[in-house]
Amino acid sequence: MSWLDGTLTSIALCWRIERRDGVTIGLTAHDRDLMIGGLVYRAAPGMTPSAIQRGAGLDADSMDVTGALSSSAISEGDLLAGRWDGARVEVFATDWTDPGERVALGAGTIGTVEIADGMLTAELKGVAAGLERPVVEETSPECRAELGDKRCRVAMAGRRRFAVVTGIDGAVLTLDSEEPEAGCYGGGRLRWFGGANSGLEDAVARSDGATVTLRRAPRFASPGRIELIEGCDKSLATCAGRFANVLNFRGEPYLPGTDLLTRYPGG
Known part of the structure; x- marks a missing residue:
């Protein structure tokens, strides 16, 4: 890209943040607002990313973004209320003299958020963070399905x-x-x-x-x-008596637990 090869650079860092409810905002480290892809990226010079580290392994990529709280963009009340939890974030660079072409720097979701003295620090978790989750389920006496999901199959109409x-x-x-x-x-x-x-x-x-x-x-x-x-206490008795759905019960209420090792004859 020619704008990266010039003697004088005109690089601007941008963040596109999309909440789970669809609300989307754009922020840029440039000192003026930028229009990119139909979205206005508001000038937020205080927004700075940490170094982005990438590797060939399976370790989760992550970075931190630090900036000042702004009531017109991201307020402390909304952060504490959880409105931005799990929001999708894209970080990229563009030419502020002619916004359009992008150089992707990272993407992920908002993880841990810290607030101190009017400044926020948000952790961005990369796609590889999903590999940290358990691959298979553990056995449990209670049902592991959620009421009404594709494994439970209880009709939620009227509930x-x-x-x-x-x-x-x-x-x-x-x-x-x-x-x-x-x-x-x-x-x-x-x-x-x-x-x-x-x-x-x-x-x-x-x-x-x-x-x-x-x-x-x-x-x-x-x-x-x-x-x-409506909810469910995930017990076999409730599944059978209240929902008549025991065939879809996703638990093992009769599977011996670790207490079996402590039993002894006559105990």
Whole structure:
């Protein structure tokens, strides 16, 4: 590329960040905004990447990006709320005098995020990070499938319901309607469709009548409309009695465990 071979360089580093909900922003280390591929890359001169290390082995490639928090792009509240968790990031270089051609420098997802004194440091995990996950499942007495997925096969039609949060006390939410079956939301999911938590998800620990207890308090104490998705305690008894789905149970409740080694005659 001619713009890389010139006496005077005009290289600008750019970041394209796409959240899991589809929100996409562009940032550049140049001192002016750049239009690339229909997306405006906002000037953020404080954004600097660490050295990118690559090798021929199977070790996961990673890099850090450090920069100042900006309420118009990435705010501290959104980071702490988890809106940027797992966001897809592309890092590339381009010619700021004629944006268009790119030199890819790295891609991955946002991992660990640290915030200190108005500055954020985000770890970018490369594709090879997926090799760090277990290849096969471990045996377990509880079901390893998620309620309604392709292995569980329980039909979720009618098991999703909308409600309105009328009160918040820590991790306990008060709703405008009661659950259709005792404890049916325990182990399920809650999606926010209104208020400051809109677009976020929470795990439900248990439910009782018109109250739902989350595994952690909501990010913002802001009532709003929610969608409740039924859950499962992953036991064989619940799978058989509540869902009549024991043929798809993905666990080994009768497989001897390590406690078998401690047994002895007459024990």
